[in-house]
Structures are given as C-alpha cells and as structure tokens.
Amino acid sequence: MASTEYSKELHIALLAVQRATLLTKSVFHSHAKGTLDKADASPVTIGDFGAQALIISALQHNFPDDEIVAEEEAKDLRENSKVRQTVWDLVQNSKLSDDAAEKELGGAIASVDSMLDIIDKGDSKGGSKGRIWAIDPIDGTKGFLRGGQYAVCLGLMVDGDVKVGVLGCPNLPVDDSQPLTEDIGADATDAEGKGVLFSAVQGKGAASRPLGKGSLANESTIGMKPISNISDATFCESVEAGHSSQSDSVAIANKLGITKPSVRMDSQAKYASIARGAGDLYLRLPVRKDYVEKIWDHAAGDLIVREAGGQVTDTEGKRLDFSHGRTLKENKGVIAAPKDVHQHVIEAVMSVLGSK
Ligand SMILES: Nc1ncnc2c1ncn2[C@@H]1O[C@H](COP(=O)(O)O)[C@@H](OP(=O)(O)O)[C@H]1O
Ligand SMILES: [Mg+2]
Numbered sequence: 102m103a104s105t106e107y108s109k110e111l112h113i114a115l116l117a118v119q120r121a122t123l124l125t126k127s128v129f130h131s132h133a134k135g136t137l138d139k140a141d142a143s144p145v146t147i148g149d150f151g152a153q154a155l156i157i158s159a160l161q162h163n164f165p166d167d168e169i170v171a172e173e174e175a176k177d178l179r180e181n182s183k184v185r186q187t188v189w190d191l192v193q194n195s196k197l198s199d200d201a202a203e204k205e206l207g208g209a210i211a212s213v214d215s216m217l218d219i220i221d222k223g224d225s226k227g228g229s230k231g232r233i234w235a236i237d238p239i240d241g242t243k244g245f246l247r248g249g250q251y252a253v254c255l256g257l258m259v260d261g262d263v264k265v266g267v268l269g270c271p272n273l274p275v276d277d278s279q280p281l282t283e284d285i286g287a288d289a290t291d292a293e294g295k296g297v298l299f300s301a302v303q304g305k306g307a308a309s310r311p312l313g314k315g316s317l318a319n320e321s322t323i324g325m326k327p328i329s330n331i332s333d334a335t336f337c338e339s340v341e342a343g344h345s346s347q348s349d350s351v352a353i354a355n356k357l358g359i360t361k362p363s364v365r366m367d368s369q370a371k372y373a374s375i376a377r378g379a380g381d382l383y384l385r386l387p388v389r390k391d392y393v394e395k396i397w398d399h400a401a402g403d404l405i406v407r408e409a410g411g412q413v414t415d416t417e418g419k420r421l422d423f424s425h426g427r428t429l430k431e432n433k434g435v436i437a438a439p440k441d442v443h444q445h446v447i448e449a450v451m452s453v454l455g456s457k
Contacts, residue, residue, distance in 0.1 A: 107257070107265050107302045109163070114255050114267040115298055115310075115317055116202050117159035121152035122253040122269030122296075122312060124195040125239055129248070142184040145242050149173050150188045150220060152238035152253055154210065155195060157219045160234055162207025167257075170427050171223025171236040172397050179217055189213045199315040227396060229261040229424035237397035241368025243341060248272070250370040256400025261424025266401030268299040270370045275311045277323055281335060281364045281379040299323070299373045299401075301408035307376055325410045325439045326378035331446070332358035336382035337371040345434070346386040349453055353384060356449040372402025375437060376409035382446060385435035386416065386454070393428040399435065412443035416450050 125148040131137040132144035153173050160167060178185045192210060197203045210216045227233055234257050241251035253269035275294050296312030300320075308320040328334055336354065339345040350363055364380055371383045383406075385394075403413045403421050414420055415432035422431045438446045 105305075110257055110265045111267070111300060111302050113159060113163045113205065114257065114265055115300055116197065116206055117156045118253050118255050118267045118269040119298060119312060119317070120159070120195060120197050120206065121155045121238065122271050122298075123197075123314065124148065124151045124155060124191060125245070125251070125253060126271050126296075127195070128191065129245065133248075137187070142181070142187070143246075145239055145245055146177070147184065147188055147191065148245065149238045150175070150178055151191045151195065153223060153236060154188070154192050154216050154220050156236050156238065156253075156255060157222050158210050159206040161219065161222065163205075164232070167232040167234055168225035168227075169223045169234045169236065170225045170227045170396060171220075171238070172395070173220060173238060174224060175217040175220040178220065185213065185217075189216060192216055197315060202316055227423075227426040231260065233258045235397040235400040235423075237369075237395075240398060241370065244272075244367025244370075247367075249340075250366040250368050252368040252370050252373070254369050254397060254401045256397075256404065258396075258400060258423050261422070262303070263400050263404040263423060264303045266301045266404035268369050268373050268401050268405065269312060270299065270368075270373055271296045271312060273297045273370055273373065277309055277321060277377040277379070279379065281337070281374055297373070299376065299405050301401075301405040303404060303408070305408070307405045307408040309373075309377055323377040323409050325375060325406070326381060328381055328439055328442055331442055332360065334359055334381040334442075335361055336363050336384055337374060337380045338363045338365055338384050338386075339371075340365045340367050343388055345384065346388050349386040349457075350384050352453045353386075353446075353449050356453060357446065369398065369402040372406050372437060376405045376411065381439065383435065383437040384450070386450070387434045393430050394432060394435070395428055396423050399429065402437075406437045410440060411437055412440045413437040414443070414447065416447075416454055418444070418447040418451075
C-alpha cells in the first residue's frame with residue numbers, strides 16, 4: 102500500500118467499518134430468524150454495542166493516542182448481564198475472513214470487561230484540537246429495524262476538520278448507477294448485489310467498493326451527477342418527519358421547480374447516495390428549534406459528498422463546523438448539493454424558511 106497522508110487511517114477505517122457492518126447484518130438476521138432472544142434487548146441495542154466495540158478496539162490498536170466520540174456508553178451493558186453476554190458472544194464471533202486484515206485490526210478483544218472499557222472509550226468531548234474519531238455504530242435506527250437503509254459511520258477529524266470518512270451501507274446496491282428508489286433497501290439484507298463501503302480522504306476524492314466479506318475489493322471513484330436543470334433534480338430526505346420537515350421540503354422543491362417526489366431514506370445513506378450520483382440533493386430541515394445535530398451523524402457523509410464534487414452546509418449556507426464538541430451547535434439542518442447549484446438551493450431554502 103502506498104503511504105500517502107491518511108492512507109493508514111483510511112485502510113484501518115475501511116476494515117473496521119467492514120467488520121462492524123457485517124456484525125450488524127448478522128444481528129438483523131438472527132433477530133429476523135428468531136435466534137436472538139427478543140426479550141433480551143432490541144437488536145439495535147445489541148448491534149450498536151457490538152459495532153462500537155469492534156470499531157474502537159481496531160482504532161485503539163492502531164492509533165492508541167487518538168480520541169474518540171461515539172454515540173453509546175456501556176452503562177446499560179454493565180447493568181444487564183444477559184444482554185452483555187449476547188453482545189460479547191457476537192463480538193467474539195465477528196471476524197473478517199481475511200486473517201491478515203483481522204490481524205491488522207488487532208484481533209479479538211481480550212475479555213468481556215475489556216469490551217466494556219473499550220465501548221466507554223468513546224466518551225471524548227470532541228473539540229477543535231487534535232485527532233478525534235466520530236463513530237455512529239448504527240445510524241438510522243429506524244431503518245435498521247425496518248430492514249431498510251442504515252449506515253455504520255466513522256470519521257476522523259484533525260483540529261476540527263474532517264480528513265477521513267467511511268460509511269458502511271449494507272442495504273444500498275453495489276452498482277453506483279442504480280437509480281434511487283425508496284424501497285431500495287426494503288428487505289434487501291440478504292439479496293445479491295447489496296452492501297457498499299463508501300470512503301473519502303480530504304483532497305483525494307471519494308470512492309465506493311462492495312462491502313464483501315474478506316479483503317477489501319476494488320474501489321471505484323464516485324462523483325456527483327452534474328445537473329443542467331435544477332427542476333430535474335431528485336432530492337432525499339429523512340423517512341422520519343420528526344427529523345426533517347417534510348412540508349418545508351415540498352415548499353423548497355416547488356420553489357426550485359422540482360416535480361419529482363422526494364426519496365425518503367434513513368441514515369447517512371442519503372449522503373452516500375447523492376455522492377455516487379444516484380440522487381442530487383439532500384435536505385435536512387429542522388423541525389424542532391432546540392435540536393442540535395450530532396457530529397457522528399454527519400462527519401463521514403459531509404466529507405464524502407464534498408470529495409465527490411458537492412457542497413455541504415447548513416440551511417443558512419454555513420459549512421458544518423465539527424470543532425464545537427460532540428454536537429454541531431453552530432449549525433441548523435443540512436443542505437447538500439452539487440457545488441455549482443448549491444447556492445441556488447440555499448437561496449430557495451432561505452426564502453422558504455425565512456417566510457415562516
Ligand atoms: N429531532 C431531530 N432532528 C433531527 N435529527 C434527529 C432528531 N432526533 C434524532 N435525530 C437524529 O437523526 C438520526 C437519523 O437520521 P435520519 O432521519 O437521517 O435517518 C438519528 O440517528 P440514530 O438513528 O443513530 O439515532 C438521530 O441522531
Ligand atoms: Mg445516528
């Protein structure tokens with residue numbers, strides 16, 4: 102492997118996200134087949150803890166001095182021995198079939214207690230200094246439960262700037278050119294041709310590759326689709342009406358002359374989908390004034406879209422600012438679009454939101 106800046110970080114992040122995404126898929130299957138005791142805990146809880154443990158253990162092995170901001174803490178696992186055992190069994194059985202890759206990630210976690218300590222390493226306050234990884238072990242909780250879209254997300258920030266981003270999207274099609282539809286992920290977990298790892302390094306472009314099961318398969322460069330006429334654009338938004346205003350998005354679409362209905366999907370799969378040109382715009386329009394977005398919900402997707410030729414800002418046109426701790430407290434909502442139409446979209450967004 103050529104050693105350019107952040108190439109080791111990218112390589113480890115890809116393998117760590119691959120291993121964790123495969124774990125979440127196996128939880129979904131065991132749950133669907135009834136082999137996971139439903140009384141124990143929700144499959145999201147189990148998948149979240151397992152994926153977070155696997156990613157942090159890989160980061161600690163390779164980058165022991167880095168800080169980590171992750172969504173979960175081990176408190177509930179420390180208090181519930183049955184769920185703890187379920188997660189521990191799963192983590193022990195989640196190995197990549199490529200032994201060399203598994204070794205690069207540091208191999209198995211030593212004990213159940215060290216697994217709990219590893220999960221709790223994700224408690225960094227974040228901030229504007231140093232190397233900080235942001236992890237969302239299962240983003241799009243609701244999508245995961247529906248058998249739809251969800252993503253395993255990992256980003257590296259250095260001095261508040263995202264340098265590396267990786268998204269594991271097990272239910273998106275491998276084929277970058279497949280058009281975006283709402284049911285793309287529904288029940289697709291086992292289907293052929295699903296499962297993608299997206300990645301980007303600052304200044305080096307964005308790529309996709311099949312999720313696979315062993316060594317990392319060949320990557321393809323991805324890029325946003327040029328739009329000659331904004332009225333032909335396809336936009337994505339959350340499935341959850343509580344996460345993004347679906348009435349404001351209709352008004353913004355009208356203003357831009359967009360007639361196609363939105364494509365609704367959960368998770369950062371939205372960022373990935375527009376980055377590969379399967380859709381054009383991603384609108385996330387605040388519903389509650391007091392909600393602050395979390396950095397782990399955006400770090401990887403923000404970089405992947407920008408490296409694919411897009412611009413990502415909040416609803417006022419300000420770049421997402423990852424230097425303020427665990428949240429994006431200086432931003433409201435997200436607007437992602439190809440660079441050359443982004444300003445046009447922001448004007449429509451500001452006009453609709455400003456007139457409310
Ligand atoms: N009121 C709100 N507004 C915006 N986002 C919210 C929200 N409440 C929760 N979220 C975040 O929205 C994420 C899912 O985004 P999306 O709607 O794009 O799938 C959730 O991540 P998790 O699923 O990891 O909890 C959660 O962090
Ligand atoms: Mg999330």
